[in-house]
Amino acid sequence: MLKLGYKASAEQFGPSELLRYGVLAEQNGFNSVFTSDHLQPWRHDGGHAPAALPWLGALGASTERIILGTSVLTPTYRYHPGVIAQAFATLGCLYPGRVVLGVGSGEAMNEKPLGIEWPEQKERFARLKESVELIQTLWTQERVDYQGTYYSVERATIYDRPETPVPIYIAGAGPAATRLAGRVAQGWITTSGKGRELYVDTLIPALEDGIGKAGRADADVDRLLEVKVSFDHDRQKALEATQFWGALALKPEEKTGVEDPVEMQRLADALPVERTASRFIVSTDVEEHVARIREYVDMGFTHLVFHAPGPDQERFLKLYGDEVLPALRQLG
Template sequence: MAQWGYTMMTEQAGPRQLVEDVVRAEQAGFDFSVSSDHYFPWLDAQGHSPYAWSVLGAAAHATSRIPLMTFVTCPTFRYHPAVVAQKAATLHLLSGGRFRLGLGAGENLNEHVVGAGWPPVDVRHEMLQEAVDIIRALLRGGYVNHRGPHFDVESAKLWDVPDEPPPIGIAASGPRSCELAGRLGDLLVATEPEAGLVRDFERHGGAGKPRVGQLPVSYDPDRDTAIARAHEQFRWFGGGWKVNSELPGPASFAAATAYVRPEDVAESVPCGDDVDEFTARLRPFAEAGFTEIALVQIGGDQQRPFLDWAEKTLLPALREL
């Protein structure tokens, strides 16, 4: 049976609200939670982007049961992998072992801010692999020295290390990243309900490991309102990773999606309050072999109505999938 998660979408709410919302998600019965980790929102209409790791630390203190996870952190540009390892170890300790570290090759949208340029995808995958090796070495304890093609680590040591390191998830969208995820990761992270991603992941060492998917939804008693909100804030979602990872800022995402219509968004994002529509859109993830699916309720001011509805109506229906 699939598990169902709640997304702290840092691009559409401020830090205090994000923590309050995940507390309510825990109360509503969600099985796990994830958090985005951005420097920019995709579109100006979303309006936020607080520091995800501070939010996660506060969430770890404010909750008691629900697992936490980055979905996902790029450990290669804004953050050096040695710093990511320290953050992950600390959060795992704060949460009492409830944290999982989701990693990915990143998006230009967030990583350009440090002025390091944006290399082609094959180089970004090389950097991700090297970063994962460094993070795992530090989480094992002891001093780490590393001289690599992309990173140097000089006599680094984590002084607060959990007995068991947090599991590491790797984001994948194609054969190369699935190979990395299967070989390097403890779980797969993806946003497309494609059985081929799961098969590639399993073929490269991921057999038996969790597979975590994610889908945006737009709950509202009025379907037209839900569609309008999804179009305003999430029309970028259909661009796909190959496009989205290259765009440098919200203005670029706005230009790239200028001709996306509300009805186009409604074809991929369940909108309204029809439980059958929501379950029909989420079912492909379960059928593709994903063991966990996180929901993103679109609209920062719509989290509480969604969570109330999810507790009473949506989650019981999803348990039947």
């Protein structure tokens, strides 16, 4: 069955407001709620960065059925992997079968403000791979001695663990991390709005290569896509809503080395609305909207998490729940 989720934008809303939206997502028929774990938002003015771990605990206590997780958290710098193993085991005990740990290799803007030296991509990927191995080991073995290249534990035990380990989803925008997700994770996370060729010629083949090399079945790995949508009956409002998230439309060369939300905001605000809207499916018509999303379903994505950029998330959740989700369910 196709799963339909809501992206709770921690970079845009404070913890209490965001919690209300997570509850409304469940009430309006969404299957999951995912949030990012940013120390710094994408912009300074109007930006937010509530911590994901306590917020997920509050969301679990405030809801009954939705899947809740991170998209994504970096278990390599601000957190030791052992701390993340403990935290998500606890969440898994509190909300059995409802918790997902989504992980990625991180962004400098979230780590460097704490004085962490930011290494090259090769090391970041190696750290991510090792941290996932350590977390899975701590969840499945009683007493763990582990000596890796970057992390080690000695006679470590996670005493409170759910009967079924929390699934780990690995975020991948390139073939290496995507292949790793296919080999060792229960899910793969990537984002929409890029050229079709990237998905069908590079990423999905890498995922399937990882699945095949591990001797797994396709159904063993959930394919989660963050779909950036701006849906409104007023097209101009739908376009203007994307401006808060202008940083997403910056080219890599435009934002390389930028770790300050103030500077990121300055660069994003200089973009015309046509650029900021380029990463989103901007639509006023349900049939057109669903047709564009169907392209991703046809590629094989099984879990769509919708990120709406506008300030009125309550209106989005009601509108999407009433008009778009019923049509999307027919695709599943």
